[in-house]
Amino acid sequence: MPSASSLAPAARAAVRPGMTEARRARLAAHLFTLAFLAAWWGYSLTVPQFVLPGPVPVAIRLWQFFTTYNLYKHAFASLEHILEAMAISLIVGGVLALAAHYLPVLRLAVHGRLSPFLNSFSGIGWTLLSIVWFGVNEFTVVFAISVVLTPFAIINMREGLETLDRELLEMAASFTRNRWREFGKIVVPALMPFVFATLRISFGVSWKVALAAELFGGRTGLGYLFNLAQQNFDIRLILVVIIVIIAFVYGTDRIVFAPLQARFGRSDASMVP
Amino acid sequence: MMRQRIAERALADGLVVAAVVGWWVLSRRLPDFLMPSPWHVATTLAGLFLTPSLLADTAASAARVVASVALSVLLGGALAVIPYRWPLADAIVRDRITPFLNSFPSVGWAILAMIWFGPTDAAVVFVEVAILTPFCLINILEGLKELDQELIEMGASFTRHASRTFWKLVMPMLLPYVMAAVRIAYGVAWKIALVAELFGVSSGLGYLMLKAEIVSDAATVYATCFAIVLLFLAGEKLVLDPLSRLIAYK
Numbered sequence: 086m087p088s089a090s091s092l093a094p095a096a097r098a099a100v101r102p103g104m105t106e107a108r109r110a111r112l113a114a115h116l117f118t119l120a121f122l123a124a125w126w127g128y129s130l131t132v133p134q135f136v137l138p139g140p141v142p143v144a145i146r147l148w149q150f151f152t153t154y155n156l157y158k159h160a161f162a163s164l165e166h167i168l169e170a171m172a173i174s175l176i177v178g179g180v181l182a183l184a185a186h187y188l189p190v191l192r193l194a195v196h197g198r199l200s201p202f203l204n205s206f207s208g209i210g211w212t213l214l215s216i217v218w219f220g221v222n223e224f225t226v227v228f229a230i231s232v233v234l235t236p237f238a239i240i241n242m243r244e245g246l247e248t249l250d251r252e253l254l255e256m257a258a259s260f261t262r263n264r265w266r267e268f269g270k271i272v273v274p275a276l277m278p279f280v281f282a283t284l285r286i287s288f289g290v291s292w293k294v295a296l297a298a299e300l301f302g303g304r305t306g307l308g309y310l311f312n313l314a315q316q317n318f319d320i321r322l323i324l325v326v327i328i329v330i331i332a333f334v335y336g337t338d339r340i341v342f343a344p345l346q347a348r349f350g351r352s353d354a355s356m357v358p
Numbered sequence: 359m360m361r362q363r364i365a366e367r368a369l370a371d372g373l374v375v376a377a378v379v380g381w382w383v384l385s386r387r388l389p390d391f392l393m394p395s396p397w398h399v400a401t402t403l404a405g406l407f408l409t410p411s412l413l414a415d416t417a418a419s420a421a422r423v424v425a426s427v428a429l430s431v432l433l434g435g436a437l438a439v440i441p442y443r444w445p446l447a448d449a450i451v452r453d454r455i456t457p458f459l460n461s462f463p464s465v466g467w468a469i470l471a472m473i474w475f476g477p478t479d480a481a482v483v484f485v486e487v488a489i490l491t492p493f494c495l496i497n498i499l500e501g502l503k504e505l506d507q508e509l510i511e512m513g514a515s516f517t518r519h520a521s522r523t524f525w526k527l528v529m530p531m532l533l534p535y536v537m538a539a540v541r542i543a544y545g546v547a548w549k550i551a552l553v554a555e556l557f558g559v560s561s562g563l564g565y566l567m568l569k570a571e572i573v574s575d576a577a578t579v580y581a582t583c584f585a586i587v588l589l590f591l592a593g594e595k596l597v598l599d600p601l602s603r604l605i606a607y608k
Contacts, residue, residue: 106445114449121454136474189362193370205590207549209556209564210583213571217392217579289461296465297553308465315469323473327466334461 138321146321147328160329162305166223166298167291170230175283177231178238186246196243204236208294209301216302225302226295233294234287241286245279246272278346285342292334394577402581403588412566419555419562420589422479423547426486430543431536433487434494442502452499459492464550468557477558485554490547494539501535537602544598548590552582 122140129139150156185195212229219225249272257267299308307326314322378396385395394402406412437455441448467488475481505528513523555564563582570578 110446110449113446114454117450117454190365190369193366194373198370198374205587206583207552207586209552210586213567213579214583217576293464296463300465311465311469320473323466323469327463330463331458331461335457
């Protein structure tokens with residue numbers, strides 16, 4: 086017999102009552118978090134403040150972040166950039182995917198040329214190019230994020246359009262001759278899970294892109310704050326911005342997107358990377 | 359059907375030609391620092407692969423990408439195996455490490471690495487590994503979840519060597535997922551290679567790009583963007599595609 090630890094988790098869960106197993110795993114996770122904080126604190130004592138400040142000074146700076154308008158306004162600026170870019174890329178990507186779906190002659194142009202091109206171009210490249218074209222301003226930031234998000238929208242919406250139920254469409258065609266009615270009653274509802282999947286993926290990606298775009302091409306936003314902090318060697322502020330982003334991205338995914346998708350979506354729609 | 363195909367093809371290629379022509383027309387009206395001509399960009403692009411000093415930068419970026427992909431697949435795989443071997447650690451890997459790495463902003467890693475390690479090759483590789491690891495981790499976790507437990511049980515009844523069942527059964531079943539991890543990591547790696555090289559190192563395509571941006575040398579900015587696309591495609595067609603065919607044959 087192999088040792089117990091090489092048994093599959095599923096087999097072990099069957100042997101023991103599942104509830105305590107899950108609770109113990111959760112306890113282990115909390116202990117891990119504490120151990121991480123302790124290790125951070127311990128290590129921060131051995132290195133200078135400007136290399137790695139401890140959890141307490143960072144927590145104090147975090148408090149200042151939330152109580153100082155000049156700091157937290159940047160979080161709202163970033164959020165604004167991101168929401169604008171998400172809306173733009175969803176519309177542009179959706180229109181392109183729909184065009185390719187209903188006019189098959191466009192298919193190769195959209196999915197074989199445009200989408201791979203956008204997809205393989207790096208976000209920072211778009212940022213630097215749009216700085217060259219439009220200068221350092223809000224538009225540059227929103228443009229760069231939108232271009233990076235568009236291929237995600239195209240790919241996801243294409244996925245959705247390809248899984249449309251043909252039989253359902255045929256049935257609809259036999260009930261109405263109005264194509265718009267068919268579109269509104271059948272196609273749009275069937276696409277909703279994919280719209281949510283797109284939004285969810287876009288949201289995660291856009292924060293990362295937004296930071297880089299704002300760092301080089303913006304005058305507002307958390308990326309800009311990053312830039313300031315880096316110039317002032319304010320590593321506490323850098324860590325605060327990182328913590329705020331992690332908390333916000335993870336929190337929004339859990340609190341907003343996961344329930345929304347559970348309600349409107351298919352679970353596998355979110356598997357598209 | 360055939361005519362439809364030809365029309366589709368003509369439209370797609372026509373679009374590419376039209377884009378290049380449109381670019382060329384635009385470049386004649388706009389100054390060079392805004393919109394360099396396609397020809398100018400093409401020669402700069404060729405220079406990135408032919409001029410020895412620039413080729414050194416291109417090669418530096420490529421070497422960092424390859425090293426980071428290899429390291430992040432190993433690290434992601436190691437992390438993914440933890441909950442498989444020790445189910446108690448499941449929540450640690452799934453609910454702590456994965457979301458933490460996954461939502462950590464890449465620019466944040468880049469700035470921190472420069473502060474911690476200074477502008478070195480190791481710092482760039484660290485940034486890239488930190489960004490790529492969650493992608494590998496998620497894929498390999500998924501692969502381990504899908505393993506055929508009955509097959510492993512059968513293996514366990516044939517041999518007492520856990521390492522033998524691992525190499526003969528688990529690894530072959532896992533390989534497609536590892537391959538997917540390599541593929542995704544490779545695609546992301548080229549995109550973030552530039553970010554990792556923007557903060558202080560003095561070699562690589564990211565460095566070239568930032569330097570060009572500062573002196574308004576738009577042709578080089580364009581050329582580095584295209585070089586990334588070319589290198590990405592070359593690696594995928596010449597290395598990854600044959601590799602995944604090899605795995606599929608097994």
